[in-house]
Amino acid sequence: MRYAETGFNLEIDLTRGNIERVATDPRDTELYLGGLGTNAKILWDRVPPEIESFSPDNLLIFAAGLLCGTPATGCNRTIVSTISPQTLLMVYSMMGGFWAPELKYAGYDTVIFRGKSPTLVYLWINNDKVEIRDAAHLQGKGAIETAELIKEELKEPKAQVAAIGLAGENRVYYASIEQGRSSASRGGIGAVMGDKGLKAIVVRGTKDVNIARPAEYLELCNEVLEHIKARDGNPIPGVMPILAGLGSPQEMAVHDEKWHTENFMWGNSRTRIRDFWTEEIAKAWMETLESARTRLISCYNCPMKCGATLSLPGLPTYMMKCFSKLTYTLAAYSDLDFGLKIAQRATEYGVDGYSAPQVMAFALELYENGILTDKDFEGMPSDNEGRFYWLLDRIVRREGIGDVLANGTYWAAQEIGNGAESYAHNNIKKHEQLPLKLSMLNPMYFLMYATGEKINITQIEGNFPQAPFPTREEREEFVKDWIQVPDEKFKQYFLDWELRGENSIPYYPTVEMCCEIVDWQEMMHYIDDALGMCAGLSSFPLKPPYHIHNYPKFISSGAGIDMDEAKLTQAAKRYRTLVRAINIRRGMRRKDDKPPEDHWKKRFPELEAELLDKYYKFKGWNNQGIPTRESLHDLGLDYVSKDFIQRGILTDGEDTPSKETSAEKKNEV
Amino acid sequence: MKDEKKTKIIKTIKIDVDKCNGCRACEVICSAFHAAPKYSSNNPARSRIRVIHDPLKDVYVPIYAGEYAVAECAGRDKYTIDGKEYDECAFCRASCPSRDLFKEPDSDLPLKCDMCEDEEEPLCVKWCITDALTYEEREEEVEEEEEEQEEMEIGLEALADKYGLDKIMDTVARMSMKG
Structure with a gap:
């Protein structure tokens, strides 16, 4: 018997309409755990670099993390992986909600799509009965609307639905996959789903998920619940409120947006508005949120209430979480009422709440600067908010200028030319980022932004505080119950970290310390993304209930896989390296490992070069960021180095790169 | 008391x-x-x-x-x-x-x-x-709880409702004679 996992994947060939239930190899679970780890293995094995995002041979993989569907609190994430049309690299966007546990109860760990359906279809997974159904009547329907219609036509109110809206159908490069209160938004995975002719995946399951050593597992779960309860009443002192508690940033609960509105950039990530947050605005925004919000809501088996149900007058009800609350508001220099209203339409269309507003602000900037002209915006209303609605409608339908903008700021700028490139200024690896511009380089964030293959500057940080605490007493207090550190030395790093002077940013933490801190934080994210754990209870907040010391026990007693800290660290390193290998094989190199040029005002080129050099080395990568033969061998990834040598990425005998493949090629659309 | x-x-x-x-x-x-x-x-x-x-x-x-x-x-x-x-x-x-x-x-x-x-x-x-x-x-x-009825009593009560207690007693007497 398999524990925690079901041991079966679904293989769906959309071209032929073929469905297969395939037993998986338990040894793969031991090596790659599940979720992101096994997705990376499948993509490496089956999607060579010649395969483009919109090729029928590209795979779209929906995985429930290894521990999803077990009683582990907060373990409910679906990890969606494919090749991104925007970055041309591997993308793994994730969503919470209820879909992944339901898939486990239906008897599957992963659903793998290949091919393309000639007509729009949806997949209906009902325990052992799996069928591809016609979705012609759902064409053009909103993502949330689609979910409701399908549940009704199947008479299955308990089914969980992941669906795309118009944006996905029209292959918008930042189309999302929506699942009621959650969405997997980043990297254009919704476009791949649309390209495959797949409108929705509907799942209902009523089978058991088994636990290897039940009593031990439940005790671990109870400890986690106790930890959450204890933290609830004891926010961490000395950090801003959104960092003091557990969960995703509690955007649906908080009214005080002084910090975001005055520190984040408005428009196309351009303007900082100091003194924005007046009493009058605070009052108006509070009224907006209070009247729109009917309830704070959670994902499956989690007490954190990171989401909310929102009902605005005259608009269908929808659900939201986290920072989409403000992205449209900031992009349009508008107010919360506008932000929440346009987000309703954007959710139905199914677009990423970070990229979409930025693309629209980018378009208007090009217009103001004469790079785009009246001709491009024929019929656009003159009022500010109206322009955003107009642009959104054009983009998701790929009409006129919308067709260009639907490819995101990087590709749109390439196509528009005439200096437009410099307006696509807030990207990492061609992907739009949170509108954040700061003054002094932070060496740890530099490494995370440059090398993180989530390609997303939100929620990659985590367990190490973002800034030093002012006094030694406060720091000593903080480290007292800091049980999550993998090694005691991290406490010392933090104790010695000062706001000013020798031991301050950017030269302290030292390059070596930065490597260790960033590696630790990244490892925790990779573990979460394989287990299906929400980062909000693990890798993202300070002092979370899940950490490197109790995770091996969860895996041992839950999945019945013999696991300890060393073995888990090694496994996470293995599939993390495999993600990099997939991208290296697609042409990613050191030149791509960089934050947005203007992310910090004060840059330190020499220090940055040293950071990359040492971090690459620390990770077992060569000077181009390519995993070396030796490190691949240590991780049991000799098949990767063999492929690298065959392709001339590594040469036989030494670890220098020879020829490069190109990640710069324009996609066909 | x-x-x-x-x-x-x-x-x-x-x-x-x-x-x-x-x-x-x-x-x-x-x-x-x-x-x-x-x-x-x-x-x-x-x-x-x-x-x-x-x-x-x-x-x-x-x-x-x-x-x-x-x-x-x-x-x-x-x-x-x-x-x-x-x-x-x-x-x-x-x-x-x-x-x-x-x-x-x-x-x-x-x-x-x-x-x-x-x-x-x-x-x-x-x-x-x-x-x-x-x-x-x-x-x-x-309220002063009634003595809990035994299973047979519940069954007998139903029979008594249907046939009357006398008839049941007659039947029981007849059956025990036979026995």
Whole structure:
């Protein structure tokens, strides 16, 4: 018997309409755990670099993390992986909600799509009965609307639905996959789903998920619940409120947006508005949120209430979480009422709440600067908010200028030319980022932004505080119950970290310390993304209930896989390296490992070069960021180095790169 | 001597639907606790508490499995509470033919909440740290309780209702003669 996992994947060939239930190899679970780890293995094995995002041979993989569907609190994430049309690299966007546990109860760990359906279809997974159904009547329907219609036509109110809206159908490069209160938004995975002719995946399951050593597992779960309860009443002192508690940033609960509105950039990530947050605005925004919000809501088996149900007058009800609350508001220099209203339409269309507003602000900037002209915006209303609605409608339908903008700021700028490139200024690896511009380089964030293959500057940080605490007493207090550190030395790093002077940013933490801190934080994210754990209870907040010391026990007693800290660290390193290998094989190199040029005002080129050099080395990568033969061998990834040598990425005998493949090629659309 | 009033412990789970966040942790832990061996598996479809929910309509009602009902109700009523419409089944605890709640998914046998006997409090309550579910035990004075009837007595009473006590006594006498 398999524990925690079901041991079966679904293989769906959309071209032929073929469905297969395939037993998986338990040894793969031991090596790659599940979720992101096994997705990376499948993509490496089956999607060579010649395969483009919109090729029928590209795979779209929906995985429930290894521990999803077990009683582990907060373990409910679906990890969606494919090749991104925007970055041309591997993308793994994730969503919470209820879909992944339901898939486990239906008897599957992963659903793998290949091919393309000639007509729009949806997949209906009902325990052992799996069928591809016609979705012609759902064409053009909103993502949330689609979910409701399908549940009704199947008479299955308990089914969980992941669906795309118009944006996905029209292959918008930042189309999302929506699942009621959650969405997997980043990297254009919704476009791949649309390209495959797949409108929705509907799942209902009523089978058991088994636990290897039940009593031990439940005790671990109870400890986690106790930890959450204890933290609830004891926010961490000395950090801003959104960092003091557990969960995703509690955007649906908080009214005080002084910090975001005055520190984040408005428009196309351009303007900082100091003194924005007046009493009058605070009052108006509070009224907006209070009247729109009917309830704070959670994902499956989690007490954190990171989401909310929102009902605005005259608009269908929808659900939201986290920072989409403000992205449209900031992009349009508008107010919360506008932000929440346009987000309703954007959710139905199914677009990423970070990229979409930025693309629209980018378009208007090009217009103001004469790079785009009246001709491009024929019929656009003159009022500010109206322009955003107009642009959104054009983009998701790929009409006129919308067709260009639907490819995101990087590709749109390439196509528009005439200096437009410099307006696509807030990207990492061609992907739009949170509108954040700061003054002094932070060496740890530099490494995370440059090398993180989530390609997303939100929620990659985590367990190490973002800034030093002012006094030694406060720091000593903080480290007292800091049980999550993998090694005691991290406490010392933090104790010695000062706001000013020798031991301050950017030269302290030292390059070596930065490597260790960033590696630790990244490892925790990779573990979460394989287990299906929400980062909000693990890798993202300070002092979370899940950490490197109790995770091996969860895996041992839950999945019945013999696991300890060393073995888990090694496994996470293995599939993390495999993600990099997939991208290296697609042409990613050191030149791509960089934050947005203007992310910090004060840059330190020499220090940055040293950071990359040492971090690459620390990770077992060569000077181009390519995993070396030796490190691949240590991780049991000799098949990767063999492929690298065959392709001339590594040469036989030494670890220098020879020829490069190109990640710069324009996609066909 | 004055009669002492008898009391009994009433176990009550208080359900505050306004506090429910729809996470269904109650379903997870209930089905795990009742697995055999204990906690060896979980499956909300086997849970004896279910959250009846319709997120877009803001309907969240945790409901416990009660008695088995052989037949479904003749009609269905709808309740409107604070502007939200609820099917009356949303508040009904019965395992009944009209719905798939509170039945073992494999056998269709009815399930019933046992308040997690032997535990300090029902585990759904323990795992509901948003306090939508809270547990209360209170003593209640009860009417002088009738002696509990034995099974045979219940059967005989039914027969007596039908044939009259005399007839039954005659029959018993006749049967014992034969014996």
